[in-house]
């Protein structure tokens with residue numbers, strides 16, 4: 001009996017080892033395999049120039065556009081995340097990333113709010129989460145955005161601070177300066 005059990009364990013571990021090689025990776029959803037997607041290359045904004053930190057893949061879903069980040073080298077924590085109106089991540093004399101302009105607001109609401117509030121900026125997204133190792137991999141659902149075509153020719157921005165989805169006590173959710181940016185093409 002012991003011998004049979006031993007053989008079964010050996011066979012089971014062979015099966016598992018084979019699965020590890022062939023199946024596990026393909027079982028994890030990979031947005032890059034979608035036909036309809038936009039790949040947004042993201043740069044860290046620094047005074048000595050922009051530095052590549054990875055990409056964010058946008059795809060459509062039944063519930064809105066989903067952003068799948070694959071980023072590294074960021075400060076850990078929660079960071080404000082928005083679509084800004086201009087397809088330009090350059091600096092101005094006001095600061096890094098300022099050429100991207102303000103939050104995308106096609107209905108001129110002038111109101112920074114929740115990602116599900118139609119009376120707020122259309123570019124207001126849920127915050128992006130960066131883990132303790134500086135990687136961002138957790139997907140973000142944007143329920144007010146439906147079609148990839150509508151977000152093109154704008155910028156995707158990650159701020160240094162978080163986002164309370166109000167203009168109080170600080171404007172634009174309080175996330176402050178612009179940390180990373182990518183043009184949506």
Ligand SMILES: [Cu+2]
Pocket residue numbers: 080081082083084103157158159
């Ligand atoms: Cu922003």
Ligand SMILES: [Zn+2]
Pocket residue numbers: 082103111112113121123124172
């Ligand atoms: Zn906003």
